[in-house]
Amino acid sequence: xxxxxxxxxxxxxxxxxxxxxxxxxxxxxxLGLTGTHVGCDTSQCGACVVxxxxxxxxxxxxxxxxxxxxxIVTIEGMAAPDGTLNTIQQAFQDHHGLQCGFCTxxxxxxxxxxxxxxPKPTEAxxxxxxxxxxxxxxxxxxxxxxxxxxxxxxxxAIAAE
Amino acid sequence: xxxxxxxxxxxVADAVAAxxxxxxxxxxxxxxxxxxxxxxxxxxxxxxxxKGIPEMVGICRGDDGALCxxxxxxxxxxxxxxxxxxxxxxxxxxxxxxxxxxxxxxxGSLANNDxxxxxxxxxxxxxxxxxxxxxxxxADDYFQGMFTTALEExxxxxxxxxxxxxKANYQKFVQPASRFALTGVFVAKYADGVRVAVTGASExxxxxxxxxxxxxxxxxxxxxxxxxxxxxxMIGDIHGTPEYRAHLIAxxxxxxxxxxx
Ligand SMILES: Cc1cc2nc3c(=O)[nH]c(=O)nc-3n(C[C@H](O)[C@H](O)[C@H](O)COP(=O)(O)OP(=O)(O)OC[C@H]3O[C@@H](n4cnc5c(N)ncnc54)[C@H](O)[C@@H]3O)c2cc1C
Ligand code: FES
Ligand code: FES
Numbered sequence: 001x002x003x004x005x006x007x008x009x010x011x012x013x014x015x016x017x018x019x020x021x022x023x024x025x026x027x028x029x030x031l032g033l034t035g036t037h038v039g040c041d042t043s044q045c046g047a048c049v050v051x052x053x054x055x056x057x058x059x060x061x062x063x064x065x066x067x068x069x070x071x072i073v074t075i076e077g078m079a080a081p082d083g084t085l086n087t088i089q090q091a092f093q094d095h096h097g098l099q100c101g102f103c104t105x106x107x108x109x110x111x112x113x114x115x116x117x118x119p120k121p122t123e124a125x126x127x128x129x130x131x132x133x134x135x136x137x138x139x140x141x142x143x144x145x146x147x148x149x150x151x152x153x154x155x156x157a158i159a160a161e
Numbered sequence: 162x163x164x165x166x167x168x169x170x171x172x173v174a175d176a177v178a179a180x181x182x183x184x185x186x187x188x189x190x191x192x193x194x195x196x197x198x199x200x201x202x203x204x205x206x207x208x209x210x211x212k213g214i215p216e217m218v219g220i221c222r223g224d225d226g227a228l229c230x231x232x233x234x235x236x237x238x239x240x241x242x243x244x245x246x247x248x249x250x251x252x253x254x255x256x257x258x259x260x261x262x263x264x265x266x267x268x269g270s271l272a273n274n275d276x277x278x279x280x281x282x283x284x285x286x287x288x289x290x291x292x293x294x295x296x297x298x299x300a301d302d303y304f305q306g307m308f309t310t311a312l313e314e315x316x317x318x319x320x321x322x323x324x325x326x327x328k329a330n331y332q333k334f335v336q337p338a339s340r341f342a343l344t345g346v347f348v349a350k351y352a353d354g355v356r357v358a359v360t361g362a363s364e365x366x367x368x369x370x371x372x373x374x375x376x377x378x379x380x381x382x383x384x385x386x387x388x389x390x391x392x393x394x395m396i397g398d399i400h401g402t403p404e405y406r407a408h409l410i411a412x413x414x415x416x417x418x419x420x421x422x
Contacts, residue, residue: 002167019167019208020198042196046260055237055263061195062264063188065167066210113259131340132258 004068008033009077017064023057024048026064027074035075035105039134046133049106049113050074056113058132075105078112088112088150095155097146099137106133111147120151123158162198166207171214173319177294179209180315187211187317189233189269192261211268217319227290228325232268232318239267248329248421249287252279252347255333257340268318274366276307276396277341279333281367284321286329286347286358292320307366326351328381330421332413334361336400344406346370346413348421354378357414362406364394373414381422383415 005014008031015030024041027033027050036059039047043061050059051073078086085093088111098104107130114121114129121129126144135143145155170176179185186205188194189212197203211217217233220242228246230239240254240262256262256270256279270280271291284291284300291298293316303311312318326349336343342361349356355377357370376385389411395403 019165020162022195041199043192043261046258049260052263056260057263058260061191063167063191063195063208063210066169066188066191066212068169110259129259132260 002065002068004065006067006070006072008072009074015064019063019065021064022060023050023052023062023064023067023072024059026067027059027072033074033076037102037105039102039106044132044134045103046106046110046130047103049109049133051109051113054113054116056110073109075108078108086112088115088147091146091150092143095142095146095149097138097143103133103135103137107135107143111143111150114147115151120153121147123148163201163204165198165205167210168207169210169213173214173216173294173317176209176211176214176317177315179207180317182207185209185315187272189266189272190235190261190264191269192257192265193269193273193275211266211317217268223322226325227322230267230321230323232292232320233266234268236262236265236267236270246323246325246329248326248331248347248349249283249323252283252331252333255279255335261340267321271303271318271321272310272312274304274308274310275341276363276366277336277339277343277345277361278367279331279342279345279360282342282345282347282358282360283323283331284358285367285369286349286356287323287326288351288356289324290322291318292322293318301369304367307364309366324351328421330417332417332420334409334413336361343400344409344413346410346417348377348414348417350377350381350421355381359410362395362410364396370410370414377418381418383419383422386411386415386418 001016037047039045048060184206188208188210211233217231219231236253236256243250289300329349331347333342333345344361357373360367389407392403392407395406397403
């Protein structure tokens with residue numbers, strides 16, 4: 001069993017994994033970070049998106065052993081230590097960007113990756129970037145709105161609900 | 162998933178040695194292989210990650226002017242850095258979704274040769290050379306049918322060399338659920354002629370539409386594109402009939418020529 005080490009949300013973590021263990025199961029089962037959701041387990045839905053060395057990755061489709069030595073950020077690393085939501089999370093709350101909340105961790109992680117590379121995306125760019133994140137509840141509209149708001153843009157400009 | 166050993170070498174030579182073990186298999190971005198393993202459609206004894214090999218990642222311009230892309234280069238990097246071949250960069254930027262593009266590699270895509278994948282069309286239309294740890298394979302000899310290539314057991318794609326065309330364009334008709342191409346056409350115009358490669362249509366996998374190549378080589382305009390090829394041997398499934406795909410080939414070729422010209 002390979003021994004692996006990685007920095008997760010700024011904290012050095014380690015563990016022993018089997019070759020076949022997925023990053024999603026290492027985070028959830030070994031580290032107890034159950035904010036990373038597993039929706040489809042077939043790389044379709046994006047509920048499991050985390051950042052690996054700054055890039056959005058579907059953690060259900062990456063081996064834990066592949067993440068040895070990496071810096072990982074999960075949804076648990078988004079809010080401040082006292083629980084204050086970050087700008088994107090707060091915008092999701094303000095604009096009703098979630099209903100059941102199952103897809104939300106992946107949506108927030110994808111949105112944060114998007115805003116890092118494109119701080120002022122257009123509505124079309126947001127929708128294109130979220131192509132791999134599926135939401136069964138919201139119809140996406142309020143998610144797009146929340147991300148527009150989080151990037152400091154006028155949400156009035158996007159189509160009415 | 163059945164269990165397997167995991168190894169992450171840092172040179173091509175070490176990777177080839179590790180792949181010498183019986184039932185060992187290369188791991189690129191895992192975007193195809195991991196789902197396959199989950200379905201227990203493969204049971205390797207060992208996965209050899211190619212992601213830790215610096216000489217297999219990156220993009221450069223060869224002495225002959227070709228664009229050389231390392232076999233383990235992820236789609237996201239091709240999208241960002243293959244500006245010398247804009248149609249190729251655009252193709253890479255529309256594969257799957259951002260998370261897939263961050264992990265998936267060009268070598269993995271060409272090794273897998275999914276009948277609906279995008280890179281095989283680019284490689285075939287560009288007359289690319291697939292460089293492996295042991296030889297160089299011309300794209301025309303490399304693709305041998307759905308999920309079948311000229312690669313031998315344990316052979317790895319270390320680099321892909323694309324001659325840069327005068328003009329080119331890729332038209333992907335997206336299958337919205339899988340985000341692969343329902344059908345896709347890559348048109349590339351070189352000084353010595355035009356090449357047209359079609360993905361997502363034939364039961365034989367990616368192929369060259371030679372009739373269109375001949376017509377476009379003498380007149381590179383959308384009007385010169387022949388009428389749709391025969392639907393014989395085209396894929397028919399819940400998403401489209403063979404006739405529908407054959408029709409799409411002509412439509413997408415026209416669009417590609419119009420966009421490139
Ligand atoms: C949701 C989703 C959407 C997608 N959409 C598209 C799309 O629109 N268009 C498209 O073209 N593809 C699409 N893909 C596939 C994606 O491009 C994969 O990245 C690609 O097919 C496989 O590359 P990989 O690096 O992940 O390879 P892996 O999954 O790691 O490996 C695939 C196969 O190739 C072998 N292999 C890997 N690297 C090498 C190498 N260097 N040399 C020899 N053999 C190697 C492996 O042993 C395995 O057999 C999509 C995938 C997903 C999950
Ligand atoms: S659980 Fe990973 S993409 Fe759905
Ligand atoms: S809020 Fe329920 S799946 Fe998106």
